[in-house]
Amino acid sequence: MALLESTHRRKNPLTGRWVLVSPHRNNRPWLGATEAVNETVLPKHDESCPLCPSNTRANGDSNPDYKYTHVFKNDFGALTPNASEQSQSVESDSDLFIADEASGECRVICFSPEHNKTLPELEHDALHAVVKTWKDNYTELAQQYECVQVFENKGEIMGCSQPHPHGQVWAHSHLSTEIEAEDTQQRAYFDKHGTAMLADYVKKEQVDKTRVVFENEHWLVVVPFWAAWPFETLLVTKDNIQNFSQLSDVQTDSLAQALKVLTTKYDNVFNCSFPYSMGWHNAPANRGSDEQHWRLHAHFYPPLLRSATVKKHMVGYEMLGESQRDLSAETAASILKAASTTHYKNTAG
Amino acid sequence: MALLESTHRRKNPLTGRWVLVSPHRNNRPWLGATEAVNETVLPKHDESCPLCPSNTRANGDSNPDYKYTHVFKNDFGALTPNASEQSQSVESDSDLFIADEASGECRVICFSPEHNKTLPELEHDALHAVVKTWKDNYTELAQQYECVQVFENKGEIMGCSQPHPHGQVWAHSHLSTEIEAEDTQQRAYFDKHGTAMLADYVKKEQVDKTRVVFENEHWLVVVPFWAAWPFETLLVTKDNIQNFSQLSDVQTDSLAQALKVLTTKYDNVFNCSFPYSMGWHNAPANRGSDEQHWRLHAHFYPPLLRSATVKKHMVGYEMLGESQRDLSAETAASILKAASTTHYKNTAG
Ligand SMILES: O=P(O)(O)O[C@H]1O[C@H](CO)[C@@H](O)[C@H](O)[C@H]1O
Ligand SMILES: O=P(O)(O)O[C@H]1O[C@H](CO)[C@@H](O)[C@H](O)[C@H]1O
Numbered sequence: 001m002a003l004l005e006s007t008h009r010r011k012n013p014l015t016g017r018w019v020l021v022s023p024h025r026n027n028r029p030w031l032g033a034t035e036a037v038n039e040t041v042l043p044k045h046d047e048s049c050p051l052c053p054s055n056t057r058a059n060g061d062s063n064p065d066y067k068y069t070h071v072f073k074n075d076f077g078a079l080t081p082n083a084s085e086q087s088q089s090v091e092s093d094s095d096l097f098i099a100d101e102a103s104g105e106c107r108v109i110c111f112s113p114e115h116n117k118t119l120p121e122l123e124h125d126a127l128h129a130v131v132k133t134w135k136d137n138y139t140e141l142a143q144q145y146e147c148v149q150v151f152e153n154k155g156e157i158m159g160c161s162q163p164h165p166h167g168q169v170w171a172h173s174h175l176s177t178e179i180e181a182e183d184t185q186q187r188a189y190f191d192k193h194g195t196a197m198l199a200d201y202v203k204k205e206q207v208d209k210t211r212v213v214f215e216n217e218h219w220l221v222v223v224p225f226w227a228a229w230p231f232e233t234l235l236v237t238k239d240n241i242q243n244f245s246q247l248s249d250v251q252t253d254s255l256a257q258a259l260k261v262l263t264t265k266y267d268n269v270f271n272c273s274f275p276y277s278m279g280w281h282n283a284p285a286n287r288g289s290d291e292q293h294w295r296l297h298a299h300f301y302p303p304l305l306r307s308a309t310v311k312k313h314m315v316g317y318e319m320l321g322e323s324q325r326d327l328s329a330e331t332a333a334s335i336l337k338a339a340s341t342t343h344y345k346n347t348a349g
Numbered sequence: 350m351a352l353l354e355s356t357h358r359r360k361n362p363l364t365g366r367w368v369l370v371s372p373h374r375n376n377r378p379w380l381g382a383t384e385a386v387n388e389t390v391l392p393k394h395d396e397s398c399p400l401c402p403s404n405t406r407a408n409g410d411s412n413p414d415y416k417y418t419h420v421f422k423n424d425f426g427a428l429t430p431n432a433s434e435q436s437q438s439v440e441s442d443s444d445l446f447i448a449d450e451a452s453g454e455c456r457v458i459c460f461s462p463e464h465n466k467t468l469p470e471l472e473h474d475a476l477h478a479v480v481k482t483w484k485d486n487y488t489e490l491a492q493q494y495e496c497v498q499v500f501e502n503k504g505e506i507m508g509c510s511q512p513h514p515h516g517q518v519w520a521h522s523h524l525s526t527e528i529e530a531e532d533t534q535q536r537a538y539f540d541k542h543g544t545a546m547l548a549d550y551v552k553k554e555q556v557d558k559t560r561v562v563f564e565n566e567h568w569l570v571v572v573p574f575w576a577a578w579p580f581e582t583l584l585v586t587k588d589n590i591q592n593f594s595q596l597s598d599v600q601t602d603s604l605a606q607a608l609k610v611l612t613t614k615y616d617n618v619f620n621c622s623f624p625y626s627m628g629w630h631n632a633p634a635n636r637g638s639d640e641q642h643w644r645l646h647a648h649f650y651p652p653l654l655r656s657a658t659v660k661k662h663m664v665g666y667e668m669l670g671e672s673q674r675d676l677s678a679e680t681a682a683s684i685l686k687a688a689s690t691t692h693y694k695n696t697a698g
Contacts (some may be wrong), residue, residue, distance in 0.1 A: 007428055009523065011447035017526045020451060078371040078666070078673055079356055095538060096550050098360035102369060151665035159662025165448055168665065174358065176670035177366045186430050191443060201445050225446050227394035279669035301668050302651040313508025316517065317427070319650050320628035321525035 009322075010224035010329075013189065013197060014182045019228045020324040023331070033158050035309045042163055043115035044103055051164035053113045055246025061152055063110075068129035070110040077106025079172055087336050104145055104172030104227035109133055111165040118154065118165045120263035127256035130167075134280065142285035145171040147179055150244075150282075157311060159301060169339065175284055182281060183294070190293030198236055198295035211333040214261050218254035221262050223333040228323035230305045230312050230335060231269065231332050235262065236297040243282035243296055265339040266302060276302035358671075359678075361575035362538065362546060364530045368577045369666075369673040372680070384506050384658045391465035391512055400513035402462045412459075417478035420486060426455025428521055433688040453494055453521030460480055460514040467503065467622055468588045469612035469692055472539035476605035479516075483629065484601065486518050487593035491633060494520040496528055499593075499631075504624025506652060524633055531630060532643070539642030547585055547644035560682040563610050567603035570611050572682040577672035579654045579661050580618065580681050582611065585646040592631035592645055614688040615651060625651035 009018045050057040053065045059075050081104035092098050111130050112122055119127065133262045134150050152167035153160040175183065189197040205212055205222045209325060214221040224234045235258060239251065247255070266274035278301065283294035303311040305326065318324055340347070399406040403415045408424050408632045414617045431452035441447050460479050461471055468476065483499050490497045499515035502509040524532065538546040554561055562582060563570040573583045583668035584607060588600065596604070615623035627650065651662040654675065667673055689696070 007451050009449045011449075013445055013447065020427060020525075025425060025427055076374055078369060078374055078675075093553075094547070094549075095541070095555060096362055098362065099574075100354050100358045101360045147670075149666060149670050151432075151669050153662070154666040160665040170666055170670065176369075177672075178668075178670055192444070194372045198446070200443075204442075204445060225448075242611040277665040279665055281669070297603075299669060311488050313502070314629055315508040316626040317498060317519055319527075319626050320630070320648060321439050321496075321527055322501050322521065326427075 003076035009329060010226045012228070013201075014185055014223075014226075015178070016181065016185055018322050019226055020322055022324060022326055025326040026112050033339070035311055044114050046115045046117055046164070049115055049162070049164050051108070051110045051162055051166055057133060066113055068112070068126060069133040072112075073107050073109055073135060074106035074168065077170075079104035079106050100174065102172055102174060104170060105141065106171075107137065109137070109167045109169065111167065118263070118267075119259060120154075120267050121345070122260075124253075124256055124260065127259055128252060131247070131252045131255050131259070134167075134169075135244040135247050138280075138282060141169065141171040142243065142245060142282070143275060145173050146284045146286055147172050147175050147287065148282060149179075149279060150156045151279030153277050155273065158275045158277050160275075173207060179281065179284060181282060186293045187246065194294055196240075196295055198297060199240070202238055202295075203327045204282045208297050210330050211263065213333055213336040214258065216254050216257055218251045219258040220340065221258060223329045223336065225329055227329045227332065228314075228325060229303060230325060231266070231274075231300075231302045231336060233336070234297055235259075235260065235300065237295055240292075240295045241295045241318055242283065242291040244280070246296075261341050262300070264341055265336050265337055265341045266300075267275075267338040268342075268344050269335060270304060270308040271344045274304065276300050290328045359575045361573075362474065362550075363534055363575075364527070365534055368672050369671055370677060371675055372551055373390050374675040384660055393463050393465055395464045395513070397426060398464055398511070398513050398565050400457070400459045400511055400515055401464050407547065415459070415462055417461070418482040419462075419473060420456055420482060423455035423457050426519075428453035428455050428519055430454060436442065440649060441530050445618070449523065451521055451523060453519060454490065455520075456486065458486065458514065458516045458518065458520045460550060464513050467612070467616075468608060469500075469616050470694070471609075473602075473605055473609065476608055477601060480596070480604050480608070483516075483518075484593040484596050486547065487629075487631060490520040491592065491631070492524050493544045495633045495635055496521050497576045497634065498525065498528075500628030501628065502626050504573040504622065507624045507626050509624075509682065528630065532633060535644075536633045545589075545642055545644055547646060548589070551585055551587055551644075553576040553660060560604055562614065562682055562685045563607060565603050567600045568607040570607060572678045572685065574678055577663075577674060578650045578652060579674060579676060580623075580649075580651045580685060581614070582685070583648045584608075584611065586644055589641075589647045591643045592634065593629065595645075610690050611649070613690055613692045615649075616682060617688040617691075617693050619653060619657040620622055620693045621653075621657035623651055623653065625649050 005023055007022045009020050011018050045052050049055060053063055056062045063070055112126055129235055138148050138150060148171045150169050186197045202220050211223045218240055219235060220234050221235050278298055280298045282296055283291035305312040314323060354372055356371045358369050360367050394401050398404060402412055405411045412419055417587055454467050461475055487499060497520040499518050535546045551569050560572045567587055568584060569581050569587055570584050627647055629647045632640035654661040
């Protein structure tokens with residue numbers, strides 16, 4: 001098929017944006033920056049870590065001696081609750097200076113009491129607890145906010161400023177640009193086809209299998225046809241589920257298993273703790289409308305391209321034109337499929 | 350004004366995307382990654398550099414002994430001309446698997462024969478030659494391609510794989526996602542107001558002055574109201590110009606001066622060679638239609654936030670929700686305004 005070998009574009013139906021695919025380009029020599037690999041062996045507990053159990057944070061609060069996860073308010077959150085009832089003066093002049101107030105909450109979720117255990121290194125019950133914590137925080141915050149963004153920045157090159165494995169939740173009343181785009185696109189598809197975009201997509205990928213990395217009873221992991229990042233994946237429900245609050249215990253278990261497999265495979269691609277930003281896209285909350293056009297899903301955006309030290313830079317052309325990738329989604333999927341489900345740290349030799 | 354101090358959102362009218370502004374957040378402690386500052390003093394000529402005059406590149410071609418700029422075909426371009434007349438098989442299935450062929454040309458523009466001279470370090474005639482080269486390459490390529498993207502990735506952290514100062518041109522027949530978005534938005538504004546969005550914007554900023562970094566007879570440099578990157582700027586024509594081919598010699602001169610001032614100020618913010626990705630947005634070419642809705646402009650996207658070594662990471666929330674910034678556009682503008690126009694390397698002491 002000519003498509004896989006020569007330059008072409010693919011369109012992301014969730015956002016409407018295109019990506020330029022240049023499969024031949026991964027052969028060029030690389031003289032640019034390499035990323036430092038953080039080889040520091042971390043202790044199980046770090047006295048100076050504000051996320052470890054029983055430690056005291058800068059604001060004086062003490063963490064409990066937690067056994068699974070621990071959630072606290074981000075002391076330097078980008079969003080804060082609207083302090084008073086007084087409405088803010090907002091400068092919106094014509095169609096050029098458009099501004100709006102924004103308030104909300106930012107939380108930190110410690111994934112485990114152990115300072116040195118990332119998601120793929122957690123046991124099943126610990127991963128189950130992480131998913132349950134996502135669900136509980138979503139469910140609570142979705143009562144007040146329309147948009148509850150659960151995410152994780154993993155690794156220093158993804159701007160993660162604390163080595164202790166953790167994720168975040170940013171909740172606010174407005175719809176973010178990405179959620180707005182995905183909502184519009186999924187709704188238009190539903191209006192046209194009478195079926196949900198991601199439900200149809202899951203079915204097609206299950207038949208084709210080329211891009212499927214893993215599937216279990218309730219979840220599918222696929223390198224989406226329109227992937228922008230080298231090893232980008234979409235982790236999507238196979239059920240008719242729009243948000244975290246609908247997750248049953250069985251679906252939670254199944255998700256914990258899918259997370260274990262995917263993050264282990266990631267670490268095994270380059271035998272390193274694979275950096276990424278990942279996050280969940282729930283249907284907007286509290287609209288009182290039917291959200292059948294939406295399916296709960298997570299995006300994983302990992303930057304590494306050629307090795308533990310060479311990442312894809314989404315820079316000049318990508319910022320000013322559109323995303324560009326140097327290996328096809330199908331090649332990336334075959335590499336992830338072939339990657340072992342036994343973590344490299346646990347492999348003898 | 351409450352807007353500047355508490356969290357709010359601003360909308361980019363060129364793309365329709367929002368940015369979350371959290372001015373209080375720059376006070377948080379930073380424990381994350383710091384970027385290496387490249388302190389290597391580069392020679393004026395490097396025998397092993399494929400961009401220096403008279404050297405031979407990997408493909409066997411020799412560079413001329415050029416005096417100002419030198420342009421050559423990128424040996425590892427993401428786009429290649431459509432080799433034959435045979436049309437490609439393109440996999441487009443329903444509304445989920447949408448693909449299109451893409452062909453074009455990628456060129457490298459060496460800015461100067463001197464291996465160690467970045468834009469702010471060039472003399473006026475050399476900068477004039479850079480602008481003239483942009484214009485000539487645009488004019489030539491725009492005869493064949495609708496979309497001619499001129500850009501520069503500066504610095505290792507922007508994925509620049511060659512220290513020799515250079516930019517690139519990627520030309521293709523389709524409109525990239527960003528150009529398509531800006532075209533749609535500017536056209537809608539023009540249809541509604543009968544005036545060009547950026548022409549109106551320039552006039553408002555000239556009166557307000559808060560965000561204006563520099564202006565001369567033909568160009569305005571402003572930290573746009575909707576800036577996403579910490580020190581993002583928009584360099585925009587004050588004239589009725591839609592693309593590079595319309596540039597007069599006087600406008601070229603004026604642009605060379607504006608580039609000198611802006612890039613010098615950038616380097617002086619943190620006393621380092623300030624990394625960025627920048628690029629030009631010309632109106633789409635060859636449409637045979639009136640492009641009065643468009644104004645020629647460049648975006649500068651520099652990643653540094655707090656120092657030469659701490660950058661803004663556009664990661665989890667930003668990738669999954671929307672861009673977020675930690676200082677207001679007005680604060681960034683005042684820092685850039687205050688920055689000297691004499692390059693720090695030329696300052697005694
Ligand atoms: O063309 P270069 O400088 O080798 O490569 C750089 O710029 C390109 C265009 O923005 C990007 O696609 C690459 O990821 C980046 O490393
Ligand atoms: O909240 P953190 O981990 O300190 O900060 C990190 O994640 C945030 C959310 O994606 C980003 O805004 C920051 O740029 C990044 O450094």
